[in-house]
Amino acid sequence: MDALDSPLFTVPKLNSLAKSDIAIEVNDLALYFGQRKVLHEISMRIPKNKVTAIIGPSGCGKSTLIGCFNRLNDLHQDCRIEGQVIIGERNIFHHKQNVPELRTKVGMVFQRPNPFPVSVYENVVYGLRIKGISDRRLLDNVVENALIKAALWDEVKDNLFDSALLLSTGQQQRLVIARALALEPEILILDEPTSALDPISTLLIEELINDLRSQFTVIIVTHNLQQAARVSDYTAFLHQGELIEYSDTDTIFTLPAQQQTEAYITGRYG
Amino acid sequence: MIKAFWADQEKEHFAIILSGSLVCLVIIALLSIVALIVSRGLAHFWVQPAYFVNINESVQGQTGSNAEQFLVGRKQYAIIQNRDVASDKVKRVWLQESTYMEANSGKPTVVEKSQITYLDKPERLAKIGMTDGSFLLAIPKQIQTPASMASASEFHVIQEQIEQLREQVVEIQVQHLSPLHELLAEMRIREVEATAPAYIKAVQAYQHWDSRLTELQQALSRYSLVVSLADGREMSVPLADTHYMQYPNAANIFEKLYYFISQIWLFVSDSPKQAITAGGVFPALFGTVLMVMLMTIMVTPLGVLAAIYLAEYAPNNSVVSIIRIAVSNLAGVPSIVYGVFGLGFFVYTVGGHLDSLIFPEKSDVAVFGAPGLLWASLTMALLTLPVVIVSTEEGLRRVPRTLRQGSYALGATKFETIRLIVLPMATPGIMTGVILAIARGAGEVAPLLMLGAVKFALLLPIDAEFPYIHLERQFMHLGVLIYDGAFHSQFGGGEAGLMFAACMLLLVVVLVLNTIAVRIRNRLRNQYQIFNG
Ligand SMILES: Nc1ncnc2c1ncn2[C@@H]1O[C@H](COP(=O)(O)OP(=O)(O)O)[C@@H](O)[C@H]1O
Numbered sequence: 001m002d003a004l005d006s007p008l009f010t011v012p013k014l015n016s017l018a019k020s021d022i023a024i025e026v027n028d029l030a031l032y033f034g035q036r037k038v039l040h041e042i043s044m045r046i047p048k049n050k051v052t053a054i055i056g057p058s059g060c061g062k063s064t065l066i067g068c069f070n071r072l073n074d075l076h077q078d079c080r081i082e083g084q085v086i087i088g089e090r091n092i093f094h095h096k097q098n099v100p101e102l103r104t105k106v107g108m109v110f111q112r113p114n115p116f117p118v119s120v121y122e123n124v125v126y127g128l129r130i131k132g133i134s135d136r137r138l139l140d141n142v143v144e145n146a147l148i149k150a151a152l153w154d155e156v157k158d159n160l161f162d163s164a165l166l167l168s169t170g171q172q173q174r175l176v177i178a179r180a181l182a183l184e185p186e187i188l189i190l191d192e193p194t195s196a197l198d199p200i201s202t203l204l205i206e207e208l209i210n211d212l213r214s215q216f217t218v219i220i221v222t223h224n225l226q227q228a229a230r231v232s233d234y235t236a237f238l239h240q241g242e243l244i245e246y247s248d249t250d251t252i253f254t255l256p257a258q259q260q261t262e263a264y265i266t267g268r269y270g
Numbered sequence: 271m272i273k274a275f276w277a278d279q280e281k282e283h284f285a286i287i288l289s290g291s292l293v294c295l296v297i298i299a300l301l302s303i304v305a306l307i308v309s310r311g312l313a314h315f316w317v318q319p320a321y322f323v324n325i326n327e328s329v330q331g332q333t334g335s336n337a338e339q340f341l342v343g344r345k346q347y348a349i350i351q352n353r354d355v356a357s358d359k360v361k362r363v364w365l366q367e368s369t370y371m372e373a374n375s376g377k378p379t380v381v382e383k384s385q386i387t388y389l390d391k392p393e394r395l396a397k398i399g400m401t402d403g404s405f406l407l408a409i410p411k412q413i414q415t416p417a418s419m420a421s422a423s424e425f426h427v428i429q430e431q432i433e434q435l436r437e438q439v440v441e442i443q444v445q446h447l448s449p450l451h452e453l454l455a456e457m458r459i460r461e462v463e464a465t466a467p468a469y470i471k472a473v474q475a476y477q478h479w480d481s482r483l484t485e486l487q488q489a490l491s492r493y494s495l496v497v498s499l500a501d502g503r504e505m506s507v508p509l510a511d512t513h514y515m516q517y518p519n520a521a522n523i524f525e526k527l528y529y530f531i532s533q534i535w536l537f538v539s540d541s542p543k544q545a546i547t548a549g550g551v552f553p554a555l556f557g558t559v560l561m562v563m564l565m566t567i568m569v570t571p572l573g574v575l576a577a578i579y580l581a582e583y584a585p586n587n588s589v590v591s592i593i594r595i596a597v598s599n600l601a602g603v604p605s606i607v608y609g610v611f612g613l614g615f616f617v618y619t620v621g622g623h624l625d626s627l628i629f630p631e632k633s634d635v636a637v638f639g640a641p642g643l644l645w646a647s648l649t650m651a652l653l654t655l656p657v658v659i660v661s662t663e664e665g666l667r668r669v670p671r672t673l674r675q676g677s678y679a680l681g682a683t684k685f686e687t688i689r690l691i692v693l694p695m696a697t698p699g700i701m702t703g704v705i706l707a708i709a710r711g712a713g714e715v716a717p718l719l720m721l722g723a724v725k726f727a728l729l730l731p732i733d734a735e736f737p738y739i740h741l742e743r744q745f746m747h748l749g750v751l752i753y754d755g756a757f758h759s760q761f762g763g764g765e766a767g768l769m770f771a772a773c774m775l776l777l778v779v780v781l782v783l784n785t786i787a788v789r790i791r792n793r794l795r796n797q798y799q800i801f802n803g
């Protein structure tokens with residue numbers, strides 16, 4: 001708890017990051033829905049194995065921005081993208097990019113928990129089954145590990161084959177996280193993961209994020225500024241599709257460089 | 271203000287009363303249809319009393335116009351089809367005489383009630399059912415067996431002996447005679463010499479079994495039932511021809527119930543007899559159910575695939591909108607039009623070409639080029655396709671977006687997402703479509719009349735003969751039976767009983783098939799309950 005409230009260690013400044021410490025590099029990313037420009041030339045570098053928060057008023061393009069990282073925006077027919085997103089030294093918008101494979105490397109958890117209407121077990125192994133893995137012992141192992149990582153194992157270990165829909169909302173959200181972790185992604189994106197949850201479940205998920213930071217690059221979109229301050233190492237502030245300020249969390253919350261950031265953080269709008 | 275308020279409320283009351291009474295009307299109409307069909311249908315199976323009737327000759331000519339059709343001066347045993355014959359209101363009486371050995375089998379005669387001078391329900395009068403479906407009303411006297419004379423009350427015991435003999439007859443016919451017959455026919459085609467040892471051996475075997483059969487039949491013919499008829503004559507009936515014997519006037523409620531149930535069982539399990547006025551309707555029941563099942567098997571994959579394309583893959587343009595509208599309107603095309611299409615396209619065009627492909631050497635065979643079960647089911651599948659497409663599409667659209675996103679985010683392709691997430695979750699919608707298709711398909715008769723549903727088909731579409739399922743065969747259908755019965759029976763005479771029984775059976779078939787489908791759907795719904803309630 002204490003560790004969450006006041007980070008005991010300080011993180012390196014963004015501009016002093018080595019190339020090997022960068023998980024995602026965004027260069028002049030612009031996105032249009034039809035005629036409407038939703039993202040305006042965004043450039044940012046998201047550090048590896050750290051927690052990066054993206055904050056901003058609703059409708060500013062947070063979900064759209066992270067939707068670029070696993071190309072989920074492809075599902076919208078009228079979506080057009082300019083610029084680059086480089087993950088693992090490759091521009092993921094390259095036409096030869098294997099999109100399903102990208103999505104197994106960049107896991108995503110959504111605002112409302114969306115477990116599939118099958119058993120807990122089948123939910124967790126869904127991604128592996130898609131990959132064609134069906135070895136029972138391997139799958140059992142993965143399920144156990146993923147559920148342990150998602151802090152759900154103790155609650156569901158006796159009911160692995162019951163419908164996932166019987167779990168509480170908070171448990172469902174952790175199940176969905178476990179489902180993403182089962183694929184051992186490099187990057188885990190959480191889009192307002194706690195906005196539909198009660199305070200206790202929220203706390204559990206925040207602790208979970210804290211545990212994950214050593215192994216994964218975590219990107220969390222949140223409405224809740226305290227949450228961003230508590231869990232993240234870096235914070236990006238987005239406003240009307242523009243990246244206003246992006247820095248380590250301490251700096252953003254104590255010494256914001258931009259007027260707009262300060263206004264948002266002090267609650268004058270948003 | 272207040273006035274307007276009251277006026278509004280009155281209007282609302284009026285609307286409620288109007289719509290409520292309309293609903294009542296609908297329910298009453300529905301209930302009376304069901305009540306009519308069920309009561310008339312079940313009455314067909316209930317034991318009716320058998321009468322001794324004396325018709326007075328001297329009344330002839332007094333009643334005027336159609337005196338010529340009245341039978342006069344006769345004593346007879348008959349089943350009276352007016353159920354309330356004792357009431358004063360009844361002026362004419364429908365008499366159903368024995369149909370056994372009678373030329374006018376099945377047709378009841380009409381008699382003015384005033385002509386009947388004596389009416390009685392003799393306790394000992396029996397209704398004797400024959401294996402050919404006809405029946406005999408007579409008073410049983412005794413039973414002649416090869417050994418001795420027995421009392422008529424031992425009918426059931428002796429029937430069992432006869433049954434064993436009958437089984438032996440069937441065994442010889444099926445296991446020995448007919449294979450030998452085929453063998454001989456084949457040899458004749460191959461022009462085997464009549465002196466060849468194999469041929470002689472086959473002929474000898476045939477003769478052996480044939481004489482054994484004759485012996486058995488002679489043994490059977492030595493059992494007979496002696497009965498006395500209404501005019502006092504005695505008659506001897508081969509016991510081998512009888513099926514059951516029952517005393518309608520002496521029967522207690524349990525015997526009546528037993529008879530009632532066995533008659534219902536006979537109706538659904540036996541084949542038609544006496545030009546479909548007696549016996550059962552099993553082939554029609556079988557044909558109806560089989561046709562509906564085949565239709566379901568054909569329409570489900572077609573409809574689901576079409577719906578998947580329309581809902582998931584088709585672009586959002588005006589062509590696709592037009593296709594969608596066309597599909598919905600296809601449901602409104604009169605079924606007889608589908609019948610014409612099925613006959614013209616499937617039977618003559620597709621079937622005809624298939625025939626000339628499969629049997630190129632013979633130009634006159636019509637196997638697939640003739641109406642039959644396959645084309646009937648396929649046409650019905652086409653007819654019910656729109657409802658399956660529309661409900662499946664609806665089911666597909668109801669699958670939450672977030673679940674599809676979840677699947678994509680785990681690396682699934684569009685096809686995998688549809689197969690693993692969307693389609694399973696759309697099964698309740700698909701099942702709704704299938705239910706509607708079954709309801710429509712089981713009740714539709716018009717197209718079938720052109721496509722191979724016949725009043726009487728000799729062979730079932732499924733039998734023990736290779737390839738076991740004969741989809742090119744004509745088949746019987748309950749709807750056709752009803753359609754035919756409606757034209758050939760007099761409602762007043764109660765002869766329509768069989769038709770009502772067939773109606774009832776058809777209702778039961780539709781109900782059962784639907785219940786099964788609804789149950790499956792509800793099980794699937796429970797599985798995905800969160801998205802449905
Ligand atoms: N599929 C879409 N088509 C058109 N506009 C969209 C679509 N999705 C989102 N938008 C618009 O893009 C903007 C950014 O949306 P979003 O990224 O969801 O905001 P946030 O997640 O920050 O609340 C919003 O103004 C929204 O109206």
Ligand SMILES: [Mg+2]
Nearest residue numbers: 062063064191
């Ligand atoms: Mg959002």
